Amino acid sequence: MAHAVVEWTDNLAAEGFAVKPLLSLIAAAMRDADGVFPPGGIRARGIRLEDYVIADDSGQDAFVNITIRMGAGRSAEFKAAFFGGLFAEVKAHLEPVFERRYLALSMYVDEADEAGSFKHNNIHTRFRKAG
Template identity: 75%
Template sequence: MAHAIVEWTANLADEADIRGLLELIAATMRDSGGVFPWGGIRVRGIRLDDYVVADGKADDAFVNITVKMGAGRSAEFKREFFGRLFEAVKAHFAELFERRYLALSLYVEEADEAGSFKHNNIHQRFRKAD
């Protein structure tokens, strides 16, 4: 399980490649060396039409990424993998970051397996490919 929720302010709609960002995150998760099973990867974007950034007086924007994953990955893996992912996110927005006020953030949360319920047959498709 690795779910990424990308929240982004609507004032980025004409400037940012959000679809490209979602694809970048999914590709990075698929390239985790098997740590994140492909059938459990979910990446979704949520456009925020109602928000206030800082003092609410400028055309400030933000992109916040929250990754939810099952427990069990080492602190070293999380530091290295998500550090690399965040660097890729920063590179994705580098040109836009130079042109406008923009806040980027990435948070990682581990799911409590006792409170996590799943029913998923997508994994089967990838097992057949082996």
């Protein structure tokens, strides 16, 4: 399980921001992590925010926030290397936006509590059949 939720402010549309390439970048990084994230459990989705206040509410500012939730069990070393590298890729992807406007980028990584996690997923079956 690895789910990424990208929230972004709607004022980024004027900058030509498209969330789909960013979602694809995140999902590809997870798929390419040497099997650490089962492909059938990868999700990346975006939420365009229309109601928000940033800083002094002047309208000059925008933000992109990425929250990643995954199952427990990855080492601290893996998390630091993988998510540090992913954050660097996301920053590079958004560099053109940073050059044109004020932007806050954040990424948070959480581990799901398995006792409070309920899932039913037959997508994994497709990958087992293909392998």
